[in-house]
Amino acid sequence: MAKAPKTAISPTRADDYPEWYQQVIKAADLAENSPVRGCMVIKPWGYQLWENMQRALDDMFKATGHQNAYFPLFIPMSFLEKEAEHVEGFAKECAVVTHHRLEPDPEGGLRPAGQLEEPLIVRPTSETIIGATYAKWVQSYRDLPILINQWANVVRWEMRTRMFLRTAEFLWQEGHTVHATDTEAIEETERMINVYADFARNWMAMPVTIGAKTAGERFPGAIETLSIEAMMQDRKALQAGTSHFLGQNFSKAQDIVFQSESGSREYAWTTSWGVSTRLVGALIMTHSDDDGFVLPPKLAPTHVVILPIYKDDSRAAVMEYIHALRDELRAQSYDGAPVRVEIDDRDMRGGEKKWHHVKRGVPIRLEVGPKDMEKNSVFMGRRDQPKSVGMDRNELVSTIGSLLGQIQQSLYDRADQLRRDNTVTITNEADFRDFFTPKNPDTPEIHGGFALCHFADEASIDALLKELKVTIRCVPSENNDTPGTCFATGKPAAKQAIFAKAY
């Protein structure tokens, strides 16, 4: 017998969190690195998860009146130059296409031949190309609002990448809307951040805080950026979704003008909002444990996996029993749809097969063998709990929907508890420094969390934040009306912000 490790994932979260994260992705078969630097291959298990996220989000977008469309991958370089802040924010990370044809070179390889008159950039985000299109579509107030979303890939040539959290190419959706009034555009911005919060909480079982970004953290070109911020298990913050009120900045840059009811020519008001495959990273770091990935049932590609246990002479009987069990379970519903049940009948060792599914995060495992058949029972393991239990078969079938619901809820509660335990209110600089400084500087332990602090202005605390590698995550929208004094400068301050180390 080879000795089995105590945990399926090594190192553990406490030992080396970043490495643990990479290992979970590998063990759960979600993605792997590709030959292209910074780009990843999303494997079927990871992609099914993304598809489930897409479906849920897409339904929510449609329910709030949006339609899907598709705009080009390439954007003329000149388009990017139109909005000054936007250029500054994205120019450095753009991939540029300068040629359109390859021909053989003398060394037997290939070289680019036809140079483009105007270079094209690969979209890092689509405000400019979509805005240029909208300028043609919008003539009258009767053309508004335009409520469109696109599912797409974008490229940002980042210096340092991490799977799902920051990759050179990633998948996302970007909503782009145009409105006749600022009020309406602001409502849209708020509506969509609420959609994201709803999705994070109810589908991902991930608690989030809605808030506004400070000037320094805003989307380039935006008047206001709203975000949802989540706490990962290493207590660092992750921006999980953003919704931008762009004012008239982009409509002025791109000439999105309409004639109003009274006959005047006016610039339109625009918004944009997006979430990306980063959400998969968020899911991993919110729920997974030292045995691998943990999937919230509402997004799990498979709810229940049945593992037959048999010897050669009992195989036929066991298989018949579990096929019947599978069909009964599939006839049950969870979250308004049939329960997703699979049988894993591969010729592998039982233990190894079980761990395969543990590491991939399947919410419920059923091990079924001759002993269970005799008792008309199943051996049931919940991914959110360490021990498996024997359970009456009929009881399992009739309660499977509520069981999945319990798992979904327990994951949310656990994440919420972590966030509560590591959110503190801080009123002075000494406590602030202490909170964000590891006890062991050489190999920093997991420390910090969310610090709620009043602060007066961004510039005066910039140096302190840089020193501690802390950022202002957001100014929370709710329960934030009590004035106080700035934790660092002592000046009067109207609101609190969440301070945290971040991804």
Add this chain to the structure above:
RNA sequence: CGGGAUGUGGCUCAGCCUGGUUAGAGCGCUGCACUGGGGGUGCAGAGGUCGCAAGUUCGAAUCUUGUCAUCCCGACCA
């Protein structure tokens, strides 16, 4: 772009300092047997022109130079 390191079967690496027969290990993979409710055991097997190029040498994975790539630390990051 600065600083550091690494390129050896599918993966992780040893060997290099102190050149010398057919280049090793673990994991993985294939087959067979025994197994089978915490990720097994045994036996047999497949798989590598040691990143690339030049040089030194009777002889280079090993020494020298160049080159390419990747990783880590900085700077940067909706």
